[in-house]
Amino acid sequence: MREVQNVLEVKNLKKHFPIKGGVLKRTQGYVKAVDDISFAVKENETFSLVGESGCGKSTTGRAILRLHEPTEGEVLFKGDNLLDVGKRSFRLMRKDMQLIFQDPFSSLNPRMTVKKLLMEPLLTHKLATKKEAEQKAANMIEKVGLSKEQLDCYPHEFSGGQRQRISIARALIVNPKLVILDEAVSALDVSIQSQILNLLIKLQQEFHLTYIFISHDLNVVKHLSDRVGVMYLGQMMELATTDKLYENPLHPYTQALLSAIPSIDPKEKKERVILQGDVPDPSDPPTGCPFQLRCPMAHERCAEEKPRFIEKEEDHWVACHLYEE
Amino acid sequence: MKPLLNIENLSINYMTNKKDFNIVKDVNIKIDERMKYGIVGESGSGKSLTSLAIMNLLPEVLKIQEGSIELNTDSTKDLANISKKEMRKVRGREISMIFQEPMTALDPLYTIEYQLLEVLKIHKTYSKKEMYKIGVDMLKKVGIARPDQVMKDYPHQLSGGMRQRVMIAMALICQPKLLIADEPTTALDVTIQAQILDLMNELSDLHNTAILMITHDLGVILETCERVAVMYAGQIVEESTVEKIFEEPAHPYTKGLLSSIRSLGNKSEELYSIPGNVPTPDQYQELGCRFATRCPYAMDQCFNQEPLMYQVQDDHLSKCWLHVEEGRANERSSERTRS
Amino acid sequence: MKVFVQRLIDDKVGLFGLIGILLVVLLALLAPLIAPYKPDTMFTEHVLEGPSSQFLFGTDEFGRDIFSRIIYGAQVSLQVGLIAVGIGAIGGLILGLISGYFQGKVDQVIMRVMDVFFAFPDILLALTIIAVLGPNLTNTMIAIGIVFMPVFTRLVRSAVMTVKENEYITNAQAIGVRPSLIIVRHITPNIMAPFIVQITLALSGAILTEAALSFLGLGVQPPNPSWGVMLNDARTYMEFAPWTILFPAVAIVMTIFCFNLLGDSLRDLLDPKLKQ
Known part of the structure; x- marks a missing residue:
């Protein structure tokens, strides 16, 4: 059945944040930031999670890395459940899974030189002696398009795009298998963004990396991904190969999301689906389908019953009553 | 009025x-x-x-x-x-x-x-x-x-x-x-x-x-x-109606921006990108064009003399030396062969 | 660092403070060379004499040279200031780091204890501690240190919580760096700016508190010279021998003034937003 091995399998992952209130800080309820999602990421592919702010895509990324301890579920990394591993030994496994952040201004310690920043992951995992680490840092910085002379500079001497290159170098220097990119190019200017995307693609091929790309930018996701999962209010609404998702979106939410992207071709006048209302409060989600309050196709059943996540056609999963027999 | x-x-x-x-x-x-x-x-x-x-x-x-x-x-x-x-x-x-x-x-x-x-x-x-x-x-x-x-x-x-x-x-x-x-x-x-x-x-x-x-x-x-x-870098480099800018961009910077966004849709292709970084105000050239260091078409003149605002067609301005009569003709033809 | 020194030199007010402090430090270190007499030498025929060429700042009720006593007093004042603030700052740094980084129950406990300390006026708290430990120089320093600890703890804790929001901390966690190393390597250097400023301000506070405690007879014990002790001694004679109280008072005021000037200018200099 499997031709390509799954690097990562996420099964029924849940992350609920308690809402505390009152003088005694008692738990008054839960924000279900990630509510029962499952997906698998194949070796050497780019799997993207898209959705609007608050849909749980970033929390999913952080829950996989246990930066937020998941409430429930399984995260299988090459067959081992990461959530069963003790904290201390998990720290050692972290070298195989790296995270790159959105904000190139706050993701690097301002008091460390680039050289120190690049050497730290190597020395933390004792992957190299100091000398070797220095050599590796020098190699890596050239791989991401900066020069050796810049090793002694501090982060504030670089522009946003250059800092993102440093973050990438720092993540890749330990030879990870999986890299989670959390809105990694969202803060960059258009002209810089494409440089970084090209770099990411080049490095993926060179180092045989598997990417989980988390983004709200559907254009960027389309360019980069092999498969895409669409999230809404902590749940997976649709999951398909990139071509299938963009050419034949099944879920009404995906359809609306795609039609909301401003066009850049003056000749293309597309029919817009403008959604009404806002994303509901995640601490008080609607019953049934999470999207039913804004869905143009909603019917009675949507309010009563949560749709199952089914494989409508090959490699194309969707959670919507319209497609349930 | x-x-x-x-x-x-x-x-x-x-x-x-x-x-x-x-x-x-x-x-x-x-x-x-x-x-x-x-x-x-x-x-x-x-x-x-x-x-x-x-x-x-x-x-x-x-x-x-x-x-x-x-x-x-x-x-x-x-x-x-x-x-x-x-x-x-x-x-x-x-x-x-x-x-x-x-x-x-x-x-x-x-x-x-x-x-x-x-x-x-x-x-x-x-x-x-x-x-x-x-x-x-x-x-x-x-x-x-x-x-x-x-x-x-x-x-x-x-x-x-x-x-x-x-x-x-x-x-x-x-x-x-x-x-x-x-x-x-x-x-x-x-x-x-x-x-x-x-x-x-x-x-x-x-x-x-x-x-x-x-x-x-x-x-x-x-x-x-x-x-x-x-x-770009504190100056208007191109000005026109939206249609003209999107359909016939004249300035290399505008072209670069549009190309990088448009190539996003094309998965097989490498993304078009403008090389280099956006200059900060203290890096602005005293003379010459502020885009010259990143411009694929830059000529000597671009580093010495600030380009003028040229009227490239009716109601369409662009601040680039390429529009001096001859340069503009070249520019057009190269654009055609690329697309 | 070079840039920093340059900027401190450019900042006239801060430089003035720094020079003043260096002067006091120099006086304290070279006291035996500069002071014309030993601080406890009594010139019994020159009791309560006004300033003259022989006794620059006059003499006190035992005929001791006030100029020499002030110079030796600088030793005590600086020693108390540095050690007491050292105790407070290091204690506060450790507690604040723990409190701010781990939060939760540990934080609750530490901060509630600090709140209790905060509820007392400084002098009253110091007096209570000295009353328990007994009045001498070491205990004075410990007491002042403890009094200053809550301020440092709070400052460090809030700075840690701000720094923790930065993604480079999450980044370090994601790389697999141990919590203890994250604190040492990534958090501590980034909270140093407000911490150093607080140290300079606390130094002046400590010197003042020591003077106050000595004045109350609970700090440095006579005949050891301390600016506070000198004020205490001079109190009875100040009406007809004002120099006995004037000079130690000026010494205290000037030193504290210099520390505050330096602190204020460091606050501006170390603000990363103004750094460019």
């Missing part, structure tokens, strides 16, 4: 007693009544400073060095040389502004009613009842379903999209002639962005308000504007 807003040769300098360097240079913009005008540029291009200069809200260290900002409403005023008192009358009533951050642009301590009607109180004389009615009507117009309830709410009780709607209501309540929108949808999700842009278009038609849209997103420009100025 005179344009509603006429910015001529606007230059802004960063000035402290130690440093003095140019940031925005020679900006010329004409906005007619009811026109939807866009300024597009990356961070640091000076697009926001231009809008702040119009509102007379430049931070202390930034000074208008040269130029005029003429506003023609009932009377003609030069906003680059205007008393604070006069300017207060302009703000909110003749020109109003909405900002990027709907989270911080409203005061958390006051109700929506208080903040919405505050603008009216300053500029118009209505009875309390009339004001309330105008406020509720305005909220209805910006698509808020239960205006009476929202009037009593505090900002934190509203979502990001709702707050941006309230901001728009505040901006339009005095029926200004010009609405400046500085990245009004950047902090919002795509589905909400679509709602807000739609709403702004609709309301500007309804109230005959001209819009100056400041954004980094070419898609937003195409959705909303008729004309657009492309800014």
Whole structure:
């Protein structure tokens, strides 16, 4: 059945944040930031999670890395459940899974030189002696398009795009298998963004990396991904190969999301689906389908019953009553 | 007829007693009544400073060095040389502004009613009842379903999209002639962005308000504007109608921007990208073109002499040496073979 | 660092403070060379004499040279200041780091204890501690240190919580860096700016508190010279021998003034937002 091995399998992952209130800080309820999602990421592919702010895509990324301890579920990394591993030994496994952040201004310690920043992951995992680490840092910085002379500079001497290159170098220097990119190019200017995307693609091929790309930018996701999962209010609404998702979106939410992207071709006048209302409060989600309050196709059943996540056609999963027999 | 807003040769300098360097240079913009005008540029291009200069809200260290900002409403005023008192009358009533951050642009301590009607109180004389009615009507117009309830709410009780709607209501309540929108949808999700842009278009038609849209997103420009100025490193490099800019971009920077966005759709291809980094003001060349270091077509001349603004076709300006007669012909043919 | 020194030199006010402090430090270190007499030498025929060429600042009720006593007093004042603030700052740093980084129950406990300390006026708290430990120089320093600890703890804790919001901390966690190393390597260097400023301000506070305690007879014990002790001694004679109280008072005021000037200018200099 499997031709390509799954690097990562996420099964029924849940992350609920308690809402505390009152003088005694008692738990008054839960924000279900990630509510029962499952997906698998194949070796050497780019799997993207898209959705609007608050849909749980970033929390999913952080829950996989246990930066937020998941409430429930399984995260299988090459067959081992990461959530069963003790904290201390998990720290050692972290070298195989790296995270790159959105904000190139706050993701690097301002008091460390680039050289120190690049050497730290190597020395933390004792992957190299100091000398070797220095050599590796020098190699890596050239791989991401900066020069050796810049090793002694501090982060504030670089522009946003250059800092993102440093973050990438720092993540890749330990030879990870999986890299989670959390809105990694969202803060960059258009002209810089494409440089970084090209770099990411080049490095993926060179180092045989598997990417989980988390983004709200559907254009960027389309360019980069092999498969895409669409999230809404902590749940997976649709999951398909990139071509299938963009050419034949099944879920009404995906359809609306795609039609909301401003066009850049003056000749293309597309029919817009403008959604009404806002994303509901995640601490008080609607019953049934999470999207039913804004869905143009909603019917009675949507309010009563949560749709199952089914494989409508090959490699194309969707959670919507319209497609349930 | 005179344009509603006429910015001529606007230059802004960063000035402290130690440093003095140019940031925005020679900006010329004409906005007619009811026109939807866009300024597009990356961070640091000076697009926001231009809008702040119009509102007379430049931070202390930034000074208008040269130029005029003429506003023609009932009377003609030069906003680059205007008393604070006069300017207060302009703000909110003749020109109003909405900002990027709907989270911080409203005061958390006051109700929506208080903040919405505050603008009216300053500029118009209505009875309390009339004001309330105008406020509720305005909220209805910006698509808020239960205006009476929202009037009593505090900002934190509203979502990001709702707050941006309230901001728009505040901006339009005095029926200004010009609405400046500085990245009004950047902090919002795509589905909400679509709602807000739609709403702004609709309301500007309804109230005959001209819009100056400041954004980094070419898609937003195409959705909303008729004309657009492309800014790079503090200067306008190209200016024309939206159709011309998108269909026949003339300046290498505009071309690069459009190519990099367009190639996003094409998965197999390597993304087109403009090499190098956006220069910071202290890196601006004294002479020559500010884009020259990143420009694939740069010639010697580009490093020595600042390019002139050329009229490349009717109603289409571009600031590049390539447009000197011969260079322009070459440029066209190479463009054709590539596409 | 070079840039920093340059900027401190450019900042006239801060430089003035720094020079003043260096002067006091120099006086204290070179006391035996500079002071014309030993601090406890009594010139019994020159009791309560006004300033003269022989006794620059006059003499006190035992005929001791006030100039020499002030110079030796600087030793005590600086020693108390540095050690007491050292105790307070290091204690506060450790507690604040723990409190701010781990939060939760540990934080609750530490901060509630600090709140209790905060509830007392400084002098009263110091007096209570000395009353328990017994009055001598070491205990004075410990007491002042403890009094200053809550301020440092709170400052460090809030700075840690701000720094923790930065993604480079999450980044370090994601790389697999141990919590103890994250604190040492990534958090501590980034909270140093407000911490150093607080140290300079606390130094002046400590010197003042020591003077006050000595004045009350609970700090340095006579005949050891300390500016506070000198004020205490001079109190009875100040009406007809004002120099006995004037000079130690000026010494205290000037030293504290210099520390405050330096602190204020460091606050500006170390603000990363103003750094460019």
